[in-house]
Amino acid sequence: MTSIGTGYDLANSIFSPDGRNFQVEYAVKAVENGGTSIGIRCKEGVVLAVEKVVASKLLKPGANKRIATVDRHIGVVYSGMVPDGRHFVDRARDEARSWRDTFKTPIPTADLASRMGGYMQAYTLYQSVRPFGITAIVGGFDSELEAPVDGEVGRGPSVGAGGKNPDKKHGGPFLYMIEPSGLYWGYYGAATGKGRQAAKAELEKLDLKGGADMSLLEAVKEAARIIHVAHDDSNDKEFELEMSWISGADGPTKGRHVEVPKEIREEAERLAKELLQDSSDEDNDKSSDKMEE
Template sequence: MTSIGTGYDLLNSIFSPDGRNFQVEYAVKAVESGGTSIGIRAKDGVVLAIEKVVSSKLLKPGANKRIATVDSHVGAVSSGMVPDGRHFVDRARDEAQSWRQNFKTPIPTSDLASRMGGYLQAYTMYGSVRPFGITAILGGYDTPEETPVDGEVGSGPKVGAGGKVEGKHGGPFLYMIEPSGMYWGYYGAATGKGRQVAKAELEKLDLAAGNMSLEDAVKQAARIIYIAQKDNKDKDFELEMTWISGPDGPTKGRHVEDAWISNVLPT
């Protein structure tokens, strides 16, 4: 049975006879035409990087940021439609703020990815909205800590009034969230136009071994972006990068955009 037929791509709440959601597939196409974004999880932090094509000589260098701070310990980057990416960041910030207000602690990166995955998935279920035209990469460094519990209703996870519950394991975390709302944890992630080349380069690094330092990850991220950009070598581009280190690292467990990276990259 053919999957091409009138009406199956008019609403994202309709599946084709062979189980495809064309609106989500169109959103993926929008992502594939965007600049290349990558994330690398090192042993002591996370690096995010993106290739920003300079579409006009009149653009002010460095003015159009694509990497954003979600919370003090979490950053985000996305490929695809820029306005959709900005709305994604705004919503992620709301989720992080809500978590702080309710639980008096920073939101774990995994919980933020789960909430944002659910948010994007909701935009694939109703005919009155369209899927997000982005794939987002979240990187964060969670600090191990005990979560205080005061026993009040709505105060968070409990093991008894006035008790404490063991906090989540700390360390660097990296997640990629697709237009469908599906998200996975990664050691290295890539999306955008040069994703295939970037993925191949990331696989060569053996990131799962957990031996790469944050400084080396910065250098590798820059190298991979330049390699992935070769297909568009006739176009100028900016390399935007950021990193989040552990408490003993350069950023002291916080997301600090662009800080000290120029001192690490080779000239």
């Protein structure tokens, strides 16, 4: 890279002459060394999934979680440096708690993404710190129900808390991805980590933006398939698939962020492996036909 020996990559607070912050770019490279993480937003909720590479056979299966609950209705998954991710989750929980203390209601997913984006951006400004070596995917389901305010006394306006319009739909699923620079966007499907290119290509095929009427259960199956495709593409070591989901109040999770039940996850993995095997067999048949010609 052209920065080597120029001194522009020695501190966070220095821009190169062409306007680049090399420390942030190096942090992005750290993310690309991590396992693949994805998020899928559908009509019924959000699914988060991560490829957790097994670095040692001595590791306890199911331990060392990479998906965390920030508030009852919000979850986070991240790729990159695990200690950085754990600190990110701790800070996100502090932000959610602070919001509850101040406003007596759960924090909206968009506001948590905004606060955490600002927090990560602050770590790109000073020489005494370094950028976070993670990209985080934040998924949540803001309740569509009228939520009573903690410690409420008396009655609010007839249209509801905060002047809600009863004729409009409120709440719903949200998905954000926050990068090491502090940049964040809202997504229908997001992918990061080592297999992000393959995962992104598979997410685009689902036509999530076009209004594909995908159920939460279908999204779980697609998430498992995409993680297996991305892993197969990068040809890495053994891995564990970790998945969680969030639905509305009338869905399977009752508005809470929880792990996908073991039997549903295992069935999704079985289907994903079968599809990969079928695809591999087709490719072998095509190549053998060409050789015969």
